[in-house]
Amino acid sequence: MKFSIVVNEGPYTHQASDSAYHFTKAVLAKGHEVFRVFFYHDGVNNATRLTTPPQDDRNIVSRWSKLAQGSELDMVVCVAAAQRRGIVDEGEAKRNGKDATNLAPGFRISGLGQLIEAGIQADRIVVFGD
Amino acid sequence: MSDIKKFMFVNRKAPYGTIYALESLEVVLIAAAFDQNCSMAFLDDGVYQLKKGHQTKGIEVKGFEKTYGALEDYDIEKLYVDQESLAARGLTAEDLCVPVEVVSRAELGKLMEEQDVLLSF
Amino acid sequence: MLHIINKSPLDRNSLDTVLTTAVGDGAILLIEDGVYAATKGNAYEPKLKAAMAKFKVYALQADLEARGIADRVTDGVTTVDYAGFVDLVANNKTNQSWL
Numbered sequence: 599m600k601f602s603i604v605v606n607e608g609p610y611t612h613q614a615s616d617s618a619y620h621f622t623k624a625v626l627a628k629g630h631e632v633f634r635v636f637f638y639h640d641g642v643n644n645a646t647r648l649t650t651p652p653q654d655d656r657n658i659v660s661r662w663s664k665l666a667q668g669s670e671l672d673m674v675v676c677v678a679a680a681q682r683r684g685i686v687d688e689g690e691a692k693r694n695g696k697d698a699t700n701l702a703p704g705f706r707i708s709g710l711g712q713l714i715e716a717g718i719q720a721d722r723i724v725v726f727g728d
Numbered sequence: 729m730s731d732i733k734k735f736m737f738v739n740r741k742a743p744y745g746t747i748y749a750l751e752s753l754e755v756v757l758i759a760a761a762f763d764q765n766c767s768m769a770f771l772d773d774g775v776y777q778l779k780k781g782h783q784t785k786g787i788e789v790k791g792f793e794k795t796y797g798a799l800e801d802y803d804i805e806k807l808y809v810d811q812e813s814l815a816a817r818g819l820t821a822e823d824l825c826v827p828v829e830v831v832s833r834a835e836l837g838k839l840m841e842e843q844d845v846l847l848s849f
Numbered sequence: 850m851l852h853i854i855n856k857s858p859l860d861r862n863s864l865d866t867v868l869t870t871a872v873g874d875g876a877i878l879l880i881e882d883g884v885y886a887a888t889k890g891n892a893y894e895p896k897l898k899a900a901m902a903k904f905k906v907y908a909l910q911a912d913l914e915a916r917g918i919a920d921r922v923t924d925g926v927t928t929v930d931y932a933g934f935v936d937l938v939a940n941n942k943t944n945q946s947w948l
Contacts, residue, residue, distance in 0.1 A: 599939050604847070606948070611880045617855075620911070624931035630939070639751060678754070710758040716760070717845040718733055722938050724853070725848055725946040738945065772866055785907070812869070833870040839942075841850055841872050846945040 600715035601625045603635045606665070606727030608643035609658035610651070615644050619661060619725035626669050634672045634716040635662075637705070642680045645673075647702035659702050666704030673705045674712045733844035734765045739774035741849060744789060748849040749777045753795050755847065760802040767806035767843075768799075769836060770828075771813045778809065782842035796826045810836055851941035852904075855881035855948070858893040863947040867895065873903035878929070878937055880909040886919050887926040901925050909934060 603622050607614035618635070637644055641655070649659040666673050671682055675685055687701040701707065717723050737756050743749040752768070752835040759766045770778060777796075784791035799807070814820060814830065821830050831839070840846060852871055858864040864886055867877060877900070879887050885944040886893050896904065910928040913919040922928060929937065940945055 620931045624935045628935050633921055710755055714759045714762045723845055727948040837870045837872045848946050848948045
C-alpha cells in the first residue's frame with residue numbers, strides 16, 4: 599500500500615515531527631511504500647541542516663535525512679512556507695538573492711501541488727500537526 | 729484508480745491567531761487547479777474564518793476574507809458549516825461572508841465518510 | 850474511518866467533536882497528548898466509555914509510556930505500537946487527524 603505523510607509543525611516544540619518520523623519508519627518496516635513526506639507550515643523547519651541540538655538529544659533533521667537516504671524517501675518542503683521561514687536551497691538562494699543555503703540532505707523544495715499529488719497518488723495520507 | 733478524488737479540507741481553527749486558515753485556502757485553490765472534487769468543512773472555531781467584516785489593518789496582516797468569495801470561481805462551491813458550532817458562537821449564516829450550506833454534525837459526519845482524502849488544518 | 854486525536858480532552862474539544870460528529874462503526878486512535886483521554890479516573894473516562902459502544906478505541910503505547918500512564922489505561926482501550934498505528938491507517942479507507 600502507498601502512504602503519504604504530512605508534517606505541519608516544526609521540530610522540538612511539537613511532537614508532530616517525532617510522531618511522523620516513527621510512523622514513517624513503521625510504514626516502511628511493514629513493507630509499504632512511502633510515496634512522499636510533505637513538510638508544510640512550520641513543518642518546513644524540519645529541513646534546516648543548521649540544526650544543532652545538544653548531544654544527548656535526538657537530531658530530528660538528520661534523522662529524517664538518514665531515513666530518506668536509506669529508503670529513497672521523497673521529502674518535499676512547501677516552497678511558500680519555506681520562503682517565509684528562511685529555508686533555502688541553491689535555486690531559491692539564486693532566485694531571491696540570498697547569500698546562504700540551509701536545506702538539509704534528502705529534502706527538496708517544491709510547490710503545494712506536491713501535497714495534492716501526494717493525496718491523489720497515495721492510498722492513504724496521514725497528517726501530523728498541532 | 730481514478731485521478732479525481734474527493735478532497736475535504738477540514739477547518740477547525742479561527743483565523744489570524746494561527747496561519748492555518750490562510751494555508752487551508754492556499755491548498756484548496758491548488759487542489760481545484762488539479763481538477764479534484766473539493767469541499768471545505770468549517771466546524772468549531774473554524775466557523776470564525778467565515779465571519780464577515782475582517783479589518784486586518786490594525787494587526788498589519790493581509791486579510792483573506794475576499795478569497796472565500798472567489799472560491800466559486802474555482803468551482804469550489806461546497807462549503808459546509810456546522811450548525812452547532814455556529815450556534816455555540818452566537819452566529820448565523822447571515823453573519824458569514826459567503827453563501828454556505830449549514831449542516832448538522834450528523835450530516836457532516838456522513839459527508840466525511842464519503843471522502844477519499846481529508847486534510848485538516 | 851479512523852479518527853486520530855492528539856489533544857487531551859480536558860484541554861481541547863477535538864475528542865468531543867469527534868464523538869458528536871463522526872458516524873459510528875469507526876475507530877478512534879489516541880496519540881500524543883490524546884492518550885490522557887484513555888486513563889482511569891480521568892474526568893473524561895465516562896464519556897470515553899460511553900463512546901466505546903459506537904467506536905473501537907485505541908491508544909499509542911509509546912505515548913502512554915512516555916507520560917507515565919501506561920499502567921492506568923481505561924478498560925476496553927486497545928494499546929498499539931507504531932506498527933499497529935500503520936495497520937489501523939491501512940485497514941480504514943480514510944482517516945482524519947483532528948488537529
